[in-house]
Amino acid sequence: MTKGQTPSQTVGPYFAYGLTPEQYGYPLASIASPDLRTPDVEGRQIRIEGRVLDGKGEAIDDAMIEIWQADPQGRYAHPADPSYNKGRGNIAFKGFGRCGTGTDPENRFIFDSVKPGAVDDSQAPHINVIVFMRGLLSHLYTRIYFADEADANAKDPVLLSVPEDRRDTLVAAREESGGTVVYRFDIHMQGENETVFFDV
Amino acid sequence: MTTPPKPYSPRDWSSHPPIIAPDYKSTPLRGATKPLIPIRQSLSELTGPVFGQDSLGELDNDLTKNGRKDGEPLGERIIVSGKVVDELGRPQPNMLVEVWQANAAGRYVHKVDQHNAPLDPNFFGGGRCVTDDQGVYRFYSVKPGAYPWGNHPNAWRPNHIHFSLFGPSIATRLVTQMYFPGDPLLDLDPIFLSSPEKARDRLISEFDLSLTEEEFALGYRFDIVLRGPWETPMETA
Numbered sequence: 001m002t003k004g005q006t007p008s009q010t011v012g013p014y015f016a017y018g019l020t021p022e023q024y025g026y027p028l029a030s031i032a033s034p035d036l037r038t039p040d041v042e043g044r045q046i047r048i049e050g051r052v053l054d055g056k057g058e059a060i061d062d063a064m065i066e067i068w069q070a071d072p073q074g075r076y077a078h079p080a081d082p083s084y085n086k087g088r089g090n091i092a093f094k095g096f097g098r099c100g101t102g103t104d105p106e107n108r109f110i111f112d113s114v115k116p117g118a119v120d121d122s123q124a125p126h127i128n129v130i131v132f133m134r135g136l137l138s139h140l141y142t143r144i145y146f147a148d149e150a151d152a153n154a155k156d157p158v159l160l161s162v163p164e165d166r167r168d169t170l171v172a173a174r175e176e177s178g179g180t181v182v183y184r185f186d187i188h189m190q191g192e193n194e195t196v197f198f199d200v
Numbered sequence: 201m202t203t204p205p206k207p208y209s210p211r212d213w214s215s216h217p218p219i220i221a222p223d224y225k226s227t228p229l230r231g232a233t234k235p236l237i238p239i240r241q242s243l244s245e246l247t248g249p250v251f252g253q254d255s256l257g258e259l260d261n262d263l264t265k266n267g268r269k270d271g272e273p274l275g276e277r278i279i280v281s282g283k284v285v286d287e288l289g290r291p292q293p294n295m296l297v298e299v300w301q302a303n304a305a306g307r308y309v310h311k312v313d314q315h316n317a318p319l320d321p322n323f324f325g326g327g328r329c330v331t332d333d334q335g336v337y338r339f340y341s342v343k344p345g346a347y348p349w350g351n352h353p354n355a356w357r358p359n360h361i362h363f364s365l366f367g368p369s370i371a372t373r374l375v376t377q378m379y380f381p382g383d384p385l386l387d388l389d390p391i392f393l394s395s396p397e398k399a400r401d402r403l404i405s406e407f408d409l410s411l412t413e414e415e416f417a418l419g420y421r422f423d424i425v426l427r428g429p430w431e432t433p434m435e436t437a
């Protein structure tokens with residue numbers, strides 16, 4: 001008989017040199033970065049920008065965001081995905097990114113990636129998000145959906161499981177600036193527009 | 201084969217800290233206030249980034265060496281090792297374990313750490329290792345010092361090492377802290393005390409003479425239990 005799950009503890013204020021060292025200028029190689037793009041990945045390049053806002057609406061400067069996404073063909077780079085070994089052309093694309101909010105003057109997280117494809121027949125394209133910060137004892141999960149996928153979003157079972165008046169908190173607005181497609185996704189920890197977090 | 205992977209057991213909220221724990225004063229403005237919405241685990245949750253041995257640098261698992269400039273770091277050398285298992289006790293091989301910690305004086309290299317304790321030019325404090333085929337990880341370091349924080353008057357964090365693991369999917373993700381046995385600060389620390397009482401001892405490493413290397417370093421064992429597969433509920437006819 002084993003002990004139960006090891007409890008979560010906060011990532012604390014000093015995660016940067018351990019988990020996101022290159023982004024913060026520390027001398028340790030990073031295992032992941034805010035730039036997910038690889039030379040071989042085909043698909044539409046996108047940028048994801050957002051802030052993590054506390055209960056006073058202030059942007060948090062010591063949060064860490066992780067994203068996990070499928071490639072443009074809707075395949076996760078993981079052996080549990082049945083399509084993983086089926087004709088992957090973009091083998092270098094891992095689909096995982098990490099970004100702290102402490103290096104941008106506006107405390108944003110900024111990811112450069114490619115737009116994910118639909119994962120299976122039922123789900124709209126989305127990016128899985130894990131939120132960590134000082135003051136958060138257990139990490140939280142949310143998802144980024146795309147405002148320009150309205151038809152797919154309307155049928156997505158996860159979005160449909162969310163109360164209608166809160167679905168907007170999961171949909172990133174699309175902007176185009178200088179040829180770059182930017183999706184804006186603020187994470188509200190509290191307040192009227194509190195982001196939906198999932199019990200994964 | 202197109203059978204989707206099996207779902208993981210839920211996060212056991214009777215073992216994890218609450219989202220808001222008011223004694224830890226940063227939580228009331230930062231923790232979510234609305235109930236988490238249940239999600240049916242799909243491929244999105246049942247997959248996650250894969251990091252094996254090839255993601256490690258040569259000295260990543262030796263914090264007594266990976267920050268050296270012109271000598272050895274100060275402090276008590278330690279070996280930290282343990283088994284990563286799921287709730288069924290099954291070893292989790294080839295899993296990345298990332299760690300970071302203060303130096304022996306209780307000071308982090310981090311730019312926002314302003315604690316008036318010395319930095320050690322020969323200690324960086326970040327590293328990582330990967331579990332072997334028995335699910336065992338192991339790294340060398342020095343025992344981290346306690347450090348003050350502004351949570352309440354005369355607040356000190358107990359000696360601890362930060363841990364980050366993915367496990368086999370994003371559903372099994374875990375960030376936690378390892379503590380040391382017999383630390384008098386544990387009973388006073390709102391972060392440690394935030395975890396439910398029955399689960400707190402899972403955060404405390406054990407001194408282990410069999411891990412200890414003679415005339416070199418003290419051994420501490422810290423086993424980690426990640427979520428396991430969702431077991432079919434017993435029929436209660």
Ligand SMILES: [Fe+3]
Pocket residue numbers: 012014302357360362
């Ligand atoms: Fe710490």
